[in-house]
Amino acid sequence: xxxxxxxxxxxxxxxxxxxxxxxxxxxxxxxxxxxxxxxxxxxxxxxxxxxxxxxxxxxxxxxxxxxxxxxxxxxxxxxxxxxxxxxxxxxxxxxxxxxxxxxxxxxxxxxxxxxxxxxxxxxxxxxxxxxxxxxxxxxxxxxxxxxxxxxxxxxxxxxxxxxxxxxxxxxxxxxxxxxxxxxxxxxxxxxxxxxxxxxxxxxxxxxxxxxxxxxxxxxxxxxxxxxxxxxxxxxxxxxxxxxxxxxxxxxxxxxxxx
Numbered sequence: 001x002x003x004x005x006x007x008x009x010x011x012x013x014x015x016x017x018x019x020x021x022x023x024x025x026x027x028x029x030x031x032x033x034x035x036x037x038x039x040x041x042x043x044x045x046x047x048x049x050x051x052x053x054x055x056x057x058x059x060x061x062x063x064x065x066x067x068x069x070x071x072x073x074x075x076x077x078x079x080x081x082x083x084x085x086x087x088x089x090x091x092x093x094x095x096x097x098x099x100x101x102x103x104x105x106x107x108x109x110x111x112x113x114x115x116x117x118x119x120x121x122x123x124x125x126x127x128x129x130x131x132x133x134x135x136x137x138x139x140x141x142x143x144x145x146x147x148x149x150x151x152x153x154x155x156x157x158x159x160x161x162x163x164x165x166x167x168x169x170x171x172x173x174x175x176x177x178x179x180x181x182x183x184x185x186x187x188x189x190x191x192x193x194x195x196x197x198x199x200x201x202x203x204x205x206x207x208x209x210x211x212x213x214x215x216x217x218x219x220x221x222x223x224x225x226x227x228x229x230x231x232x233x234x235x236x237x238x239x240x241x242x243x244x245x246x247x248x249x250x251x252x253x254x255x256x257x258x
Contacts, residue, residue: 001130001173001208004029007076011036011061011115012084017134017179020201021081026053028205034074038062038084038107061111064118071118078129079208080119081177082112085134087149101148108152109159116163120172128171130208133160137178137216137224141239164213176214177204180221 008025012018013035022033036059057074060066061084071077085108088100095101112133123129138146139153157176164174179200196218203217216225227235 008079009034018083020197024201081132130173180218
């Protein structure tokens with residue numbers, strides 16, 4: 001599908017991959033980009049954007065009533081990219097409580113569910129449009145110190161597959177996005193080589209225009225994709241042994257994603 005002249009909505013748009021997506025969509029000729037964020041500071045940043053084709057929109061994706069209202073307010077959306085997310089860098093057994101893990105699932109998984117359900121009819125009214133869910137290679141492989149995050153992304157992968165099947169008849173392009181290790185706030189305490197968010201954003205835009213159902217982009221993404229295809233057993237076995245990635249400082253605090 002052509003991006004030029006289309007109205008797009010991006011969640012998690014205040015920085016990182018989400019912020020880069022806003023700019024890439026504008027560069028591709030998007031008529032307007034609705035930039036959403038559930039964080040107050042992030043929304044304030046979006047509202048200061050001088051770009052006349054960017055509309056900042058406050059949206060808590062965990063609130064199904066608010067998401068339904070957004071779909072009513074934004075009937076011209078033709079492209080939806082769910083890029084919101086948080087990560088808890090802690091194992092299931094280390095946590096004193098499950099509160100942070102529940103929040104992680106609410107944002108990452110249920111947030112995508114709410115957005116897909118509310119905006120699928122909006123996209124359908126525009127001939128199908130496009131729906132992109134930003135996932136992670138860790139939707140396929142589980143690292144113990146990120147087990148809850150991996151679980152949420154695996155759930156999002158199942159959701160994306162379901163959306164592709166359910167929306168096929170209406171002509172909606174459903175894309176799964178698998179970023180590698182990217183230089184975002186979520187990965188700020190992981191000290192390994194990282195890719196730029198712009199690399200992922202540009203790949204997503206190119207993928208939309210080419211009709212791709214999957215996009216793997218950024219540091220390490222393609223390598224993991226190859227291993228999953230050619231030698232998944234060794235990749236999964238190695239992941240199960242890894243308790244730390246480089247010199248990561250694990251924490252139960254939610255790390256903002258974008």
